[in-house]
Amino acid sequence: MSMPDKASTSIREPARDTPVRHEAEVLVVGGGAAGVAAAVAAARSGADVLLVERHGSLGGLATGGLIILLLTLDDGRGRQAVAGLCQQVTDRLDARGAAFFPPPGEWGVEDPEAVERARRWGLVWGRPPHRVRYSVAYDPAMLKGVLDEMLRDAGARLLLHAWACEPILEGNRIGAVTFQSKAGRFAVRARVVIDATGDGDLFAAAGCAEEKTMVLPWMWFTVGGVDVDRAIEAGVGCFQTIGQGKVLLPWGSIEKVGRIDATRPEDLTRAEVECRRRVLAEFERLRREAPGFADAHLCQVADQLGITESRRLVGRSVLSHQQMNVVLDDAVAVTGHWTKYDALYHIPYGALLPRELENLLVAGRCISVDHRVHQATKEIPACMATGEAAGTAAALAIRTGVDPSQLDVSQLRSELVERGAIVSLAPGG
Ligand SMILES: Cc1cc2nc3c(=O)[nH]c(=O)nc-3n(C[C@H](O)[C@H](O)[C@H](O)COP(=O)(O)OP(=O)(O)OC[C@H]3O[C@@H](n4cnc5c(N)ncnc54)[C@H](O)[C@@H]3O)c2cc1C
Secondary structure, eight states, rough: OOOOOTTTTOOOOOOOOOOOEEEEEEEEEOHHHHHHHHHHHHHHOOOOOEEOSSSSSSBBBGGTTOOOOOSSSSSSSSSSSHHHHHHHHHHHHHHTOOOOOOOOOGGTTOOHHHHHHHHHHTTSSSSOOOOOOOOOOHHHHHHHHHHHHHHHHTTTTEOOOOOOEEEEEEEEEEEEEEEEEEEEEEEEEEEEEOOSSSOOOHHHHHOOOOOEEOOOOOOOOEEEOOOOOHHHHHHHSSSOOOTTTTTEEEBBBBBOOOBOOOOOHHHHHHHHHHHHEEEEOHHHHHHSSSSSSSEEEEEOOSSBBBOSSSEEEEESSBBGGGGGGOOOOTTTEEEEEETEEEEEEEGGGGGGSSSOOOEEEESSSSBBHHHHHHHHTTSSSHHHHHHHHHHHHHHHHHHHHHHHHGOOOOHHHHHHHHHHOOOOOTTTT
């Protein structure tokens, strides 16, 4: 029997008592690049932290979405703009032979050969004249392991396979968050909550101001057994990646699927199935027609749809395009722009704070910025930087006995700098 699909049709769920299964000083929801950085930073700063993730591994789009390029850690002129935890992740990947990046001496240079070397790995974008960026190609399986390890080393607790449902509000604070799991529904009580769900599930459920954008879905995939030199020289749209004879196809089924609302399961289902069908067809086409692909095999198809944007918080500050290259005194992170060589954004603390709630912080791709700035702040290094800022802020709030909304931002900035993060960089220097 088919179910009625009318907006007016609803059922009333019975009220119930939900068991509190965990308590934490800092609850981080979502284990993508931002959430892991937040949890590690908060735990290193002495807080009792629980990170809850709906899937079975960490990294979000940076692993499950096969978005395996850190673009970028620099300002486009050869200076590092994102350091801190993102740099530490890069170091750990590099120590395992799981990262490629141009050496520091090449950052910012216009030398065509060095630019070409970086371009092969997908590290050069935007309009010429090009310079070498400090960007990183890496292995996603290794990143999953590195993130597990960093969380464990920091002493943060981890709970996988639980999906956050709703924040339980106590006035203008979140008292607890409910989760759904195979073991039923349960709650986690916390003093500070960090929404690192990418889609802003918590601030949306709490009724905070937000903007939503419809996007074209992507589904990146990797292929092995490729004559990489031949394929790249012939102009096949692929990049060299970690592993002998392996390439990354940054692929999107753009015209056919159309824009989707990435918070609607119906849209996501249609996009996943159609993208996967087309990826397989595209792989067959490459093997038949593309130079260097005759003996190719499919390695991995992203098991998380590539969603660049969905909800964005409209917070206490909204970082706008007009603030490009403006140094902000309350910045807690800095980022360059992956397609531009002259764009630097200082991300203010208020971009992580909802207007309506006192103890919720937001990190990652759904922070409070305008649509154009989002192009820069959604990138993985920037997500790690805002995650690190949110986690450090949460722990500082606990230590000083205030809510994150009341925090001394200069003290937060000092702590971030002590830990190796960058919170200020003169534009054009
Ligand atoms: C096609 C495409 C190309 C891109 N290219 C690049 C690139 O080349 N370089 C670059 O640096 N960036 C790139 N990006 C951007 C970047 O990949 C993402 O914006 C970034 O990884 C987002 O990190 P995040 O932690 O904010 O969110 P996510 O990676 O989305 O992580 C959110 C996490 O929260 C979990 N979660 C969500 N909801 C819940 C819930 N209710 N309960 C529990 N857990 C939940 C998810 O499972 C996930 O693990 C690209 C993005 C796309 C889509």
